[in-house]
Structures are given as structure tokens and as C-alpha cells.
Amino acid sequence: MKPEPITVTSLNKYIKNKVAEDEYLKSVFVKGEISNFKHHYTGHMYFTLKDENSLIKCIMFKSSTATLNFSPKDGMKILVLGSVAVFERDGIYQIYVKAMQEDGIGDLYKKYEELKNKLEKEGYFDLNHKKKIEFMPRTIGVLTSQTGAVIRDIINVSTRRNPNVHIRLFPIPVQGKGAELEIADSIRLMNEKQLADVLILARGGGSIEDLWPFNEEVTARAIYNSKIPIISAVGHETDFTIADFVADLRAPTPSAAAELAVPDINEVNTKIETYKSRYKNALKKKIEYMNLRYQKCMASKAFTDPTSKIKELYIQLDNQIKILENTIVNKIKDLKTNALEVMSRLDTLSPLKTLTRGYAIAEKDKKTIKSIKDIKKDDIIDLKFIDGKIETKVI
Amino acid sequence: MEEKINFEDTMKQLEEVVQNLENGELNLDESIKEFEKGMKLSKNASKYLEDAEKKITILVKDKDGGLEEKEF
Numbered sequence: 001m002k003p004e005p006i007t008v009t010s011l012n013k014y015i016k017n018k019v020a021e022d023e024y025l026k027s028v029f030v031k032g033e034i035s036n037f038k039h040h041y042t043g044h045m046y047f048t049l050k051d052e053n054s055l056i057k058c059i060m061f062k063s064s065t066a067t068l069n070f071s072p073k074d075g076m077k078i079l080v081l082g083s084v085a086v087f088e089r090d091g092i093y094q095i096y097v098k099a100m101q102e103d104g105i106g107d108l109y110k111k112y113e114e115l116k117n118k119l120e121k122e123g124y125f126d127l128n129h130k131k132k133i134e135f136m137p138r139t140i141g142v143l144t145s146q147t148g149a150v151i152r153d154i155i156n157v158s159t160r161r162n163p164n165v166h167i168r169l170f171p172i173p174v175q176g177k178g179a180e181l182e183i184a185d186s187i188r189l190m191n192e193k194q195l196a197d198v199l200i201l202a203r204g205g206g207s208i209e210d211l212w213p214f215n216e217e218v219t220a221r222a223i224y225n226s227k228i229p230i231i232s233a234v235g236h237e238t239d240f241t242i243a244d245f246v247a248d249l250r251a252p253t254p255s256a257a258a259e260l261a262v263p264d265i266n267e268v269n270t271k272i273e274t275y276k277s278r279y280k281n282a283l284k285k286k287i288e289y290m291n292l293r294y295q296k297c298m299a300s301k302a303f304t305d306p307t308s309k310i311k312e313l314y315i316q317l318d319n320q321i322k323i324l325e326n327t328i329v330n331k332i333k334d335l336k337t338n339a340l341e342v343m344s345r346l347d348t349l350s351p352l353k354t355l356t357r358g359y360a361i362a363e364k365d366k367k368t369i370k371s372i373k374d375i376k377k378d379d380i381i382d383l384k385f386i387d388g389k390i391e392t393k394v395i
Numbered sequence: 396m397e398e399k400i401n402f403e404d405t406m407k408q409l410e411e412v413v414q415n416l417e418n419g420e421l422n423l424d425e426s427i428k429e430f431e432k433g434m435k436l437s438k439n440a441s442k443y444l445e446d447a448e449k450k451i452t453i454l455v456k457d458k459d460g461g462l463e464e465k466e467f
Contacts (some may be wrong), residue, residue, distance in 0.1 A: 164449050169451070269407075279429070
């Protein structure tokens with residue numbers, strides 16, 4: 001009997017079903033090296049996983065690639081988890097990768113933890129060793145790759161915040177063997193020649209292997225010994241490298257590092273202007289207050305009528321004088337009255353008064369003759385009348 | 396040679412001047428002195444900002460191991 005041929009399609013369908021029925025092939029965990037890696041524009045990843053003797057095709061759909069924490073590249077050693085299935089159209093079997101991880105990462109994490117613990121014990125992460133970032137640094141030293149988005153981001157953010165900033169790039173390799181030595185050397189040189197007021201050590205995101213130079217002890221020591229403060233911005237926000245722990249300030253991204261290093265000049269200028277108007281107003285108020293006090297002072301009587309006190313004293317003086325005058329006048333009056341009284345009494349006693357009544361006074365040698373015995377015959381005596389005297393002779 | 400100022404200190408002093416003056420406890424002479432100090436400080440601060448010029452440079456190692464600075 002002549003065998004009936006089957007179609008290629010039927011055969012592949014048969015094989016596909018056979019493979020699909022296999023429980024073991026539904027979940028395989030495979031290690032190998034990537035080659036022929038292609039990241040298709042649809043978002044799917046196509047590559048070959050190989051070891052020394054064999055290879056197998058792999059596909060990772062876009063829906064699964066979202067969870068990747070590294071960028072797969074040719075030559076990278078990886079572990080994949082997936083299922084093996086047949087692609088009918090091409091008659092090939094391949095791994096449909098659900099998850100992928102870098103091989104050897106476990107070792108790196110161990111090294112990372114060991115170094116981190118060691119440096120922590122040695123005080124490399126101590127807060128009191130952290131240097132203060134100058135508020136308005138003139139020169140920002142940037143240690144990063146000369147090409148790529150990182151330096152562009154830093155320049156863009158810095159010059160947007162302060163158009164007059166000086167950015168001094170010191171290009172360094174940010175990954176690969178020996179990069180840590182060049183990083184350390186760049187930090188040393190910037191310090192030695194004092195080429196910056198603050199340093200930004202930056203690198204974009206990458207796999208733990210890519211970031212490894214920032215987890216090396218030589219890098220950590222260089223950062224620790226730097227006299228210039230260092231802001232680190234290595235990898236993504238979720239990546240913490242040793243460099244980040246040692247640095248004086250850690251920025252989540254290179255752009256954020258630029259924001260931390262460069263203050264917004266508009267804000268600063270506004271602050272200066274505000275201070276200016278505040279101290280101007282304060283002095284103005286002070287002067288107004290002093291002026292008010294001055295006005296109050298000047299409005300007082302002492303200044304508006306400075307002679308009033310003198311006038312007042314004059315009036316008092318005048319009064320006193322008047323009182324004094326009155327006293328004297330009265331005194332004189334009294335004395336006058338007294339005198340008159342005495343005089344009138346005197347008057348009544350006066351012999352002259354007697355003469356008015358027709359008596360005469362006889363005098364001899366200017367002496368009043370009081371007795372007949374005072375005179376004798378032929379004496380010349382004066383007879384005084386009220387209105388004159390005559391000489392007479394005793395007969 | 397321009398007087399090298401510490402910008403942060405200058406701003407701090409400026410703030411102190413403002414507070415001293417706003418306190419109003421100084422006499423007129425002292426107030427005027429503080430005011431003059433404020434003027435000097437704010438002038439210095441503004442000058443510091445104006446004097447800086449935009450430069451984006453790259454350091455290149457020359458063959459003798461020295462550093463050369465070039466426009467980026």
C-alpha cells in the first residue's frame with residue numbers, strides 16, 4: 001500500500017501538539033548567552049540563547065519586557081524562564097520567554113552588600129562627613145559621559161535655571177572595565193586643580209553590571225576624599241549605588257542633580273529684590289516715625305512759643321514789684337500820718353502858739369527870762385511877739 | 396581684582412539686615428548704618444550673579460597628562 005503523504009502544515013501541527021502536551025516544556029528555566037539580539041520596533045525581543053555547543057531561538061513579547069530591569073545585549077549571560085513551543089509557519093521551536101535575569105547577579109549583589117557594610121563601618125556614609133553644597137556655585141564640574149542624554153539634561157536644566165552658569169565637563173567612561181579608575185582619577189584631578197565648586201557624578205540607567213564602576217571601592221574612596229562636594233546621580237531613581245551612599249548629596253536623576261546644584265536665578269533675584277524693598281521700607285518707616293516724634297516735639301509749647309516762660313516770669317516779677325511798691329507807698333503814708341499827728345501835738349505845746357494869743361516872750365542875751373530876779377534896772381531885754389520883736393529897757 | 400564674596404553668607408547677612416531694620420529697635424543712626432550695609436550687600440549679591448558668564452567647557456587630557464579646557 002502506497003503511503004498517503006501528509007502536508008507540511010499537518011506535520012508541523014502534529015509536532016506542535018506533541019510539544020504542547022509535554023508538561024516539562026511548559027515551564028523551562030534555562031541559562032545561556034545572548035546572541036543575535038534584536039529589539040523589534042513592535043516592542044518584541046528576538047534573540048538566540050546559546051552555550052558552547054548548542055543554541056535555541058527565543059522570543060520575548062512586549063507584554064513581558066516591561067518588567068525587565070536591564071537592557072539585554074549580545075554576549076550577556078542570562079537566565080530565562082519560559083515555555084517551549086513550535087512556531088508552525090517556520091517549523092521551528094523556540095522559547096517564549098516570560099522573564100529574564102542577568103546571570104551572575106547574585107555574585108554582584110553579594111559583593112555590593114559586602115562593600116557597603118565595610119564602608120559603612122569605616123564611616124564612609126557618616127552624615128557628619130558630608131560636605132555642604134555651596135548655595136550659588138560658580139562652576140559646576142560634571143563627571144559623566146561626553147555623549148548621551150545625561151550631559152544634555154544637565155546642561156539644559158542648569159542653563160534654564162541660571163543662564164550664566166559655568167559647566168565644566170570632565171568626560172569619563174561610565175561603564176566597562178577600568179571605568180572606576182578613571183572616575184576616581186577625574187575626582188582627584190578636579191580637586192587638585194580646584195576646577196569646580198561642586199561636582200555632579202552622573203550616569204543614566206543601566207543594568208547592575210553597567211552601574212558597577214560606581215559600586216567599586218576605588219570610586220567610593222575618591223568620593224570620600226574629595227574636598228569638593230559631590231552630588232551623585234547614578235542610574236534610575238530606584239538604583240542605589242555605593243557612590244550614592246558616599247556622595248554628599250544623592251539626586252534621583254541627572255536633571256535633579258542639576259536642580260540641586262544650580263539655584264533658580266529668578267528666584268534668587270526676586271529674593272534680593274524683596275530684601276531690598278523690605279529694608280528700604282523699614283528705614284522709611286523708621287524715618288517717618290522719627291519725623292513724627294520730631295513734629296510732636298516741635299509742636300510743644302517750648303518750641304512754638306519759646307518766650308512764654310520768660311513772659312510768665314516777667315509778669316510774676318512785675319507783680320512782685322507792684323506789691324513791693326504798694327508796701328513802700330503805704331509805709332510812707334503811715335509815717336506821714338504819724339508825723340502829722342506828732343507835729344500837731346507839738347504844735348499845741350509850742351510857745352509860739354501862746355504868742356498868737358497876745359503873749360510875748362522876754363529874752364535877755366537870747367535866753368528866756370523866767371524870773372524877775374534875772375533882770376535889773378537898765379538891762380536891755382528883747383520882747384518877742386508873734387510877728388516880731390522889740391528891744392526894751394528896764395526902768 | 397574683584398572682592399570675592401561668599402554668596403550664601405551675603406544673602407544671610409542681607410536677611411539679618413532686613414530683620415534688624417524691621418525690628419525697629421535700632422536708633423536712627425544705627426538704622427541708617429544697617430541700611431547702607433543692606434545696600435552694599437544687595438549690590439554685591441546682584442553683581443555676583445551678573446558677573447558670572449555662561450560657559451560650557453570640556454576638559455581634555457593632553458599628551459603630557461595635563462588638562463586643556465575647550466568649548467563643549
